[in-house]
Amino acid sequence: MSIEVIAFDADDTLWHNESIYVEAQTQFKQLLAHYHSPEWIDEHLYQTEMRNLAHFGYGIKSFALSMIETAVELTEGQIIGADIQKIIDITKAMLAADVDLLDHVADTLANLQDVYTLMVITKGDLRDQELKIARSGLxxxxxxxxxxxxxxxxxxxxxxxxxxxxxxxxLMIGNSLRSDILPVLELGASAVYVPHQLTWVHETGDTPVGEQPGYYEIEHLGQLPELLKSLDR
Amino acid sequence: MSIEVIAFDADDTLWHNESIYVEAQTQFKQLLAHYHSPEWIDEHLYQTEMRNLAHFGYGIKSFALSMIETAVELTEGQIIGADIQKIIDITKAMLAADVDLLDHVADTLANLQDVYTLMVITKGDLRDQELKIARSGLxxxxxxxxxxxxxxxxxxxxxxxxxxxxxxxxLMIGNSLRSDILPVLELGASAVYVPHQLTWVHETGDTPVGEQPGYYEIEHLGQLPELLKSLDR
Incomplete structure (x- = not known):
């Protein structure tokens, strides 16, 4: 049996996403620069995010609430209202950010859609993801x-x-071993890992995948058609 | 052709939901009681929610960000960090609230599921709604x-x-004319309006529905089997 359905992760597989978080987090660290070092803020924000994952789940609004909670904690409650408002404004800018496609994405999808059934499988905030798909032009x-x-x-x-x-x-394609690759291989399906320069540490882990059946790795989506041809042989 | 699929709205159709917001909003008003009257706070919070709907969409996390923004605005930035943390804690309690079924829901669904295909159609935060459906026992x-x-x-x-x-x-069943009834009638399908004592003002509106074909109204879900029998005649 050969591949008929190709599913793509969206964030950092079809378009840049982690860069939006990194930029927001840089602004957040500037806001708290009087209180703590960037490293200390990064570490505490990540701890807050992990603690809040069970309450809030993924997505920008969850990240916003974790930034606010971290700001209160790291300033021992001294943060001023105007700075809280700045965090909310950072959040709104994140939600309104342009959808910036990764290289080769548009061409590759146009190329494959006549031969395969293409789908998106993404996690996160429902509305935010819908809006990004609509704005992506894809x-x-x-x-x-x-x-x-x-x-x-x-x-x-x-x-x-x-x-x-x-x-x-x-066949599933994505940049997260934890979310896009390992659970798919576990079902006996195939998965293509496309590492992204910026990947949230929560999504990486050091799980070795190596030579498992059904596992492939490419550098960018432009290499996908070639890989698919080799699978058909 | 007769009804084969019955879809239910979830919040305030299957279980209490608006009461969780009302309770949270009461706590929020107590937090700001030194600054403003409850009426003034209600009005500004609603304005903030409406303004933020395009940014944040629906759901508890969006409500949380609007409460925080309103608190900063109404205190002219004087709100203290500990009170911001209290708003976040109110939010976490909302997300963890028990799923409290409305009367007649469990019996009616058990009764109907052998005859009809039942589904849920709900809006809001993906993860929050999934968790409520899981916890509801339904x-x-x-x-x-x-x-x-x-x-x-x-x-x-x-x-x-x-x-x-x-x-x-x-056939769609729900407590919001705006979300559950009018769009369904517009498609030429049928809809049963089950008013709930507490309905968010955004979901009401004063749209007259009256005697449109396919429109029905009952007081509680216990009356649904009887209504369905009358439709089959």
Whole structure:
């Protein structure tokens, strides 16, 4: 059985995303520069995000609430209202940021959509992800869009059932070993890892994947058509 | 053609929800009681929510960011860090609140699920709604769950297409004229309005529905089986 459905992660696979968080976090550190070193702020913000993940889940609004909580904590409550407002304004700018496509994405999708069923599987805030797909100009390439709250073997299995796709027909492409690659390989489907220069530490981990069946790695999406040809042999 | 698929709104149709916001808003007003009257705070918070809807969308995290922004504005930046933290704690309590079913819901769903395909169509935060459905104990009654960012004629039409449902086979049930009733009637499907004692003013409006074809109104879900029998005649 050969690949018929190719699913793409969105953030940092189709378009830049982590860079928006990095930029916001830089502004956040400038706001608190009188109180603490950048390293200390980074570390505490990450701890707050991890602690809040069970409450808030992923996405920009969750990040905003964690920035605010971190600011209160690291200033021992001394943060002024105007600076809280600045954090909210940073958040609004993040939500309104342009969708900046990664290299080769538009060409590759246009090229593949006649041969394969293409879909997006992304996690995070429903509305934010919908708006980005709409603004990306890529929507017409995708037959299906699935926005999930967590990427686990169960959530992938539910999507395959919903569209009646066999694991052997399914290929997932993304920049997160934790979210895009490992759960898909666990189902017996195939996955292509496309590392991104900036990847949130929560999504990396040092899990070795190596020579598992169904695992592939490319440097950018422009190499995907070539890889697919080699799989068809 | 007769009704085959019954879709339920979730918040304030299956379980209490607005009461959680009302309780949170009461605590928020107590926090700002030194600065302003409850009426003034209510009015400004609602204005902030409406202004932020385009940025943040619906849900508890959006409400949290609007409470924080309102607190900064109404205290002219004088709000202290400890009170900002209290707003975040109010938010976490909202997200962790028990799912409190409305009367007759569990019985009615158990009763109907053998005869009809039941689904949930709800809007708001993806993760929050998924967790509530899981915690409600109702998940097994529903064949499909659809969480959307906005309930419009287009979003309902997309769901009907996805599951190959004709409008004449489809009945939507909910407490919001704006979100659950009017867009569904516009598609030529049927809708049952079940008013809830507490409904967010954004969801009400004074749109007259009256005697439109396909429009029904009941007082609680316990009256639904009787209504369905009358439709089959």
């Amino acid at each position: 929507a017409s390439h995708f037959r299906y869009v699935e926005i999930v709250s967590e990427k686990s073997p169960d959530s992938y299995a539910a999507i395959l059932r919903r569209y009646d796709i066999e694991p052997a027909q399914f | 998940a097994s009654h529903f064949r499909y769950v659809e969480i959307v960012s906005e309930k419009s004629p287009d979003s309902y039409a997309a769901i009907l297409r996805r599951y190959d449902i004709e409008p004449a086979q489809f």
